[in-house]
Amino acid sequence: MNIDTCLKEGYLTRIKPNQNDLIKKEINEAEYDLEKAKESFKEEDFKWSIIKAYYVIFHISKALLFKLGYKEKRHFAMGVVLEELNKEGKLEIEYINYFKAAISSREDADYHYIYSKDNAEYIIENAEEFIERILKLIKTLK
Numbered sequence: 001m002n003i004d005t006c007l008k009e010g011y012l013t014r015i016k017p018n019q020n021d022l023i024k025k026e027i028n029e030a031e032y033d034l035e036k037a038k039e040s041f042k043e044e045d046f047k048w049s050i051i052k053a054y055y056v057i058f059h060i061s062k063a064l065l066f067k068l069g070y071k072e073k074r075h076f077a078m079g080v081v082l083e084e085l086n087k088e089g090k091l092e093i094e095y096i097n098y099f100k101a102a103i104s105s106r107e108d109a110d111y112h113y114i115y116s117k118d119n120a121e122y123i124i125e126n127a128e129e130f131i132e133r134i135l136k137l138i139k140t141l142k
Contacts, residue, residue, distance in 0.1 A: 003070075003084050011077040017069030023138065026063035030056045030131050037124050046120040047109045053120070054106035056127035057099055060134045067138050075103065085137075095133055098126040 006012040037052035061078040065071065072078050079099050085091040105123050108114040 001080055003080060006077045006080050011074040012065075012070045012072055012081070015066070015069055015071045017067060019066050022066045023063045026059045026066065027135070030059035030063065033059060034124075034127060034131060037127065041120055041124060044117070046117050047113075047115045049120040050105050050109040050115050050123050053123040053127040054102040057102045057130050060131045061099065064134050064138055067141050079103070090141075091133075091137060095130055098130045101126060102130075 003012065007014065033052045033055040037049045037056060040046075040049035040052055058075065058078070061082065062072065065078060065081055068081065070081060072081075079096065082091060082096050082099055086093055086096055102123055105115070105119055
């Protein structure tokens with residue numbers, strides 16, 4: 001699947017790009033969720049820390065989409081945009097892998113009750129790297 005197909009199928013919609021108020025809101029949500037993921041981890045609530053770490057990646061990806069002029073209707077559509085950025089040489093493959101791992105881990109934790117300390121730690125570390133990289137990317141995009 002590609003961006004055009006996502007647009008055609010309604011998984012993405014076009015919006016005015018560079019909506020700084022929406023971008024800032026999503027960045028704030030990502031930063032908030034990162035702190036909550038870390039707090040949950042310290043409290044040994046590994047299920048919740050995985051879920052919150054996923055939402056770090058979700059919200060910062062949403063900020064990136066707003067920067068590019070898209071709004072997602074399905075979470076997986078963000079991954080399609082990330083993959084396109086990778087094909088364009090703007091985003092390294094590990095960040096697509098982090099996105100996919102976070103979705104999978106969140107679904108396992110939320111729907112199948114499968115979670116662990118090790119996985120929570122891994123997803124939180126990925127979320128920290130992901131937010132840092134996507135913030136840099138947002139700054140470089142026109």
